Amino acid sequence: MKDFKEILDKHEILKWGVVNDPLAHSYEHYKKWVEDGNHGVLKYLEGERAEKRESIQNYYEDFKSALVIAYDYSRTSKVSEKFYESSESNGFRVANYVLGFKGRDYHFELREKLEALAADFKEILPNVEIKHSLDTQPVLERDLAMRAGLGWFGKNSMIINKDIGSYFILGALFFSEDITKAEFEIPTPKLEVDHCGSCTKCIDLCPTDAISPDSRTLIADKCISTFTIELFKEAEAPEGMEKGRGEIFGCDICQDVCPWNKRIIRQSDEVSSEEVEDFKNRNRVLVDMILTPPLEDVIEKLEGMSNREYRRVTKDTPVSRTGRVGILKNLKFYKKD
Ligand code: B12
Ligand code: SF4
Numbered sequence: 607m608k609d610f611k612e613i614l615d616k617h618e619i620l621k622w623g624v625v626n627d628p629l630a631h632s633y634e635h636y637k638k639w640v641e642d643g644n645h646g647v648l649k650y651l652e653g654e655r656a657e658k659r660e661s662i663q664n665y666y667e668d669f670k671s672a673l674v675i676a677y678d679y680s681r682t683s684k685v686s687e688k689f690y691e692s693s694e695s696n697g698f699r700v701a702n703y704v705l706g707f708k709g710r711d712y713h714f715e716l717r718e719k720l721e722a723l724a725a726d727f728k729e730i731l732p733n734v735e736i737k738h739s740l741d742t743q744p745v746l747e748r749d750l751a752m753r754a755g756l757g758w759f760g761k762n763s764m765i766i767n768k769d770i771g772s773y774f775i776l777g778a779l780f781f782s783e784d785i786t787k788a789e790f791e792i793p794t795p796k797l798e799v800d801h802c803g804s805c806t807k808c809i810d811l812c813p814t815d816a817i818s819p820d821s822r823t824l825i826a827d828k829c830i831s832t833f834t835i836e837l838f839k840e841a842e843a844p845e846g847m848e849k850g851r852g853e854i855f856g857c858d859i860c861q862d863v864c865p866w867n868k869r870i871i872r873q874s875d876e877v878s879s880e881e882v883e884d885f886k887n888r889n890r891v892l893v894d895m896i897l898t899p900p901l902e903d904v905i906e907k908l909e910g911m912s913n914r915e916y917r918r919v920t921k922d923t924p925v926s927r928t929g930r931v932g933i934l935k936n937l938k939f940y941k942k943d
């Protein structure tokens with residue numbers, strides 16, 4: 607019989623942990639955060655969907671175990687930096703997760719990976735039901751990752767892992783059986799302690815002062831990520847956004863400045879020109895349409911396009927999320943009249 611580790615190795619899963627308790631440990635922090643209105647325009651975080659987050663069983667009644675996985679994309683942050691430094695770049699940036707999964711929206715790319723993994727588990731656990739969680743489910747995924755021993759809540763609210771930093775996407779499989787009781791060797795997760803210490807770099811360098819200094823949370827409406835990814839129509843940009851680095855979809859400033867990410871990037875191999883070429887080819891649509899032409903040309907091209915055409919061109923990529931109007935709103939923020 608294949609063992610647990612063999613399946614994980616086959617799927618090249620390096621950072622993972624198992625959790626059996628359905629209860630979120632930081633739910634009270636979450637509840638207070640929403641009650642205080644810090645979620646702002648992110649209405650999907652309140653009401654019934656907020657209450658669901660208290661226990662995974664509110665979302666999946668038969669939950670017995672979770673396999674929580676960190677999908678690392680830290681390499682992209684080093685490669686993209688090389689691209690942004692090159693003369694080809696027009697000086698505008700998208701978040702690294704956008705470019706980190708072969709140019710595809712990670713909700714598609716990683717869902718396929720989670721489904722393939724679940725299929726292999728089904729072979730050895732045929733009577734077990736398996737569901738997945740990947741960002742959009744009403745689950746406190748960072749709390750789950752913390753409980754799985756994958757890292758600590760940084761002051762920028764990211765889960766940070768000592769070995770891989772915070773550039774990873776979280777995904778999980780939920781099982782209807784306690785998999786720690788199967789014939790697998792599963793280590794009990796060792797909870798990570800806080801390694802932020804006295805550092806305040808993310809708080810000090812966030813251009814819009816979006817990070818609440820005392821609670822390891824953000825004020826969502828002040829975050830550039832909210833403005834550029836979650837708002838699809840005309841909206842007021844958060845104060846201070848002009849002090850950023852030209853973010854047009856997502857924001858990575860509070861991760862880029864974090865010493866835990868800096869160390870990993872510094873210690874990793876140098877980026878070759880072939881790697882940059884490969885990166886550009888994998889992200890062809892974004893590179894050609896948004897990240898290299900002069901701003902005026904990008905805006906002109908998008909203005910001349912129909913919404914339908916934008917959806918067609920950006921299909922399967924993360925930037926299709928905002929629609930044409932949403933991305934134009936982000937770009938026009940930088941247009942000097
Ligand atoms: C809403 C949301 C957002 C919102 C709000 C962000 C936020 N910080 O809440 C916006 C649009 C701004 C956003 C931005 C980003 N997001 Co987002 N987002 C989510 C989502 C859907 C829900 C997060 C949530 O519940 N927030 C509520 C607040 C209250 O939670 P929190 O900030 O983590 O606060 C916790 C801690 O403060 C903790 N806490 C506080 N004090 C204490 C004390 C103790 C003792 C303990 C134990 C805990 C604790 O309790 C709180 C509740 O858990 C999750 C997916 C999911 N289903 O969970 C992804 C998720 C958090 N996002 C993710 C990513 C990648 C991003 C971006 C990097 C994307 C980008 N480049 O633009 C940025 C990062 C911004 C940032 N610094 O957080 C990843 C994070 C992975 C990781 N390594 O942590 C997630 C998990 C998606 C995924 N499946 O991978 N996001
Ligand atoms: S993602 Fe950007 S705007 Fe949001 S908290 Fe981090 S640095 Fe600030």
Ligand code: SF4
Pocket residue numbers: 760761762763801802803805806807808809860863864865866
């Ligand atoms: S920048 Fe400093 S304070 Fe912020 S998350 Fe990283 S280590 Fe923690």
